[in-house]
Amino acid sequence: MKFGIISLYYNNHNLGGLLQSYAVVALLNEYGFEAEQICYDLSISNAQSRMYQRNRRKKLLLSSGFKIVYSKLKGKISRIMQKPSNISNELKKQLSVFQEFEDFIPHSTVVYNIDTISEANAAYDAFVVGSDQVWNLGQLAHDAMYLGFADPSKKKITYAVRMGKASITSYEKPIFLSKISNFSEISVREQSLGKLISSISNIQWTSVLDPTLLLSYDQWKTIENLAVLPNDRYIFCYFLGDCKWQRKFVQNYADSNGLRIIDIPYVMGIKRKSDSFLKSDSRFDVGPREFIALIKNAECVFTDSFHAVAFSVNFNTAFYVFDRDGLSGRKSINSRVTDFLSMLSLSNRRIVSQKQDLENDEIIWENVNPKLEQERTKSIEWLKRQLSE
Incomplete structure (x- = not known):
């Protein structure tokens, strides 16, 4: 069985994002499946997604008294102002090590987008969405993040999906509900998202560990660069x-x-x-x-x-x-x-x-490790059950 994984992998130069992407592939391969990240270009939109974003911005403006939008705009301007005017050799070096790791993770040769993602059904037997902020409401128009493109016969699994800030407007709520209705059970990273799901649906949810925590010390050791x-x-x-x-x-x-x-x-x-x-x-x-x-x-x-x-x-x-x-x-x-x-x-x-x-603040790892192992076992058992059903 070949699994295609939808996450924020493609063109993502974020340490946590890429390490999560690697971990999900490594886990599925360890369990005997063939798995790879699906290259999905979130930057491409269509008429439907553009309409959603316009309506969402309008509703946010009306509901927040401009505070939320102003804050986001201020943060974006601040980030732009702090970017160097010229890309230095040092930054090129930083980018190259990220791209090296991105290429190291098994991934699709095809780059899909909002209009072509349904073609992935021909390449994969099953799909996983997660981890990371794949359910960020700014991406709600992208059906791929909810596996809405997948044929009904395909296995569909969520793993440690995140929304970011788990609050939702009256405009977003029915759209979000229609998207998650695609799943009978959902695994989330934060309980805040699980509680939101419970408040608007009867869908079962489970809180699981970030996928990077499911790989052991020895597994990560094999790829570190000393x-x-x-x-x-x-x-x-x-x-x-x-x-x-x-x-x-x-x-x-x-x-x-x-x-x-x-x-x-x-x-x-x-x-x-x-x-x-x-x-x-x-x-x-x-x-x-x-x-x-x-x-x-x-x-x-x-x-x-x-x-x-x-x-x-x-x-x-x-x-x-x-x-x-x-x-x-x-x-x-x-x-x-x-x-x-x-x-x-x-x-x-x-x-x-x-x-x-x-001072005098050492960590007693003998007390911590059993708790982590207990949570790791729970998360792995949940994932294996989803894979076997």
């Missing part, structure tokens, strides 16, 4: 947000412990002003394989990213996580991070104050 590692002890920083006091906090920790700092500048092509407060070794040669190696071999990881936390836990690397300060100036308490920490009794790894004391 060439990126320095010769001395280091802290690895991976920040998506832009907060000055968080960078100063990390620098103080590094100075106090005699550790070098390695960070990734221009995450997804965007410079963060607060990075100037780090006396760090900024690396442009870090893609997914290098990211894994840097986390696994670090003395400690400081981050505001879910996947940096997930890999730290998987590798038993000490870590601390901050709430994310957005480039638009808005603070985001990342619920998927806090839920994950709570599940593993690791909530004390969250730094909420620049005066927080980190």
Whole structure:
């Protein structure tokens, strides 16, 4: 049986996104199936999707008093302003390691779009959608994200689908409901999406782990690139947000412990002003394989990213996580991070104050690993049941 996987894989230069894409393929291959990512170009629209986006923007404007749209526009302008005017050799190097890993993941030779995705039925016996924000409401017009194109005879599975912010307008609700009615059971990453599904339908849902957590330490070890590692002890920083006091906090920790700092500048092509407060070794040669190696071999990881936390836990690397300060100036308490920490009794790894004391705060991995293994077993059993039915 050949599985086609719909995710945000295609042209996605996001570390977490590509690592999720790899993990789903690896899992299905491990279970004896042939699987690959379907190259689906989300940038292409048609008349129906353009009408949806126009109507959605109008409804958001009316319902939010312009606040939501203004905030999104402000964030987009901020990101544009912070992009370098010229693509430097360093950024080209960063892009090349991402593309190398993207090519490494088994994928379709055909690039499908909103008008041609139904042709994928001829190439695959079954389909999986997920993980990542495949159900972000901004993509609701793309039937592919809900496997609406798949023939009725084809097996259709969701795995760890996400919506982002799980709130929905009266305009979006009936459209979303019609899309998810394609499934008898849905697996979600966050319970907030599951609760939303329960509020508008009778569809069963299950909360499962991010697919990157279903692969073991040994499985990830086979693809890490150790060439990126320095010769001395280091802290690895991976920040998506832009907060000055968080960078100063990390620098103080590094100075106090005699550790070098390695960070990734221009995450997804965007410079963060607060990075100037780090006396760090900024690396442009870090893609997914290098990211894994840097986390696994670090003395400690400081981050505001879910996947940096997930890999730290998987590798038993000490870590601390901050709430994310957005480039638009808005603070985001990342619920998927806090839920994950709570599940593993690791909530004390969250730094909420620049005066927080980190002394005598070691992680007892012997207490954490059984909890993770229990959740991993539950998620794998759910997936295997879907595959066998």
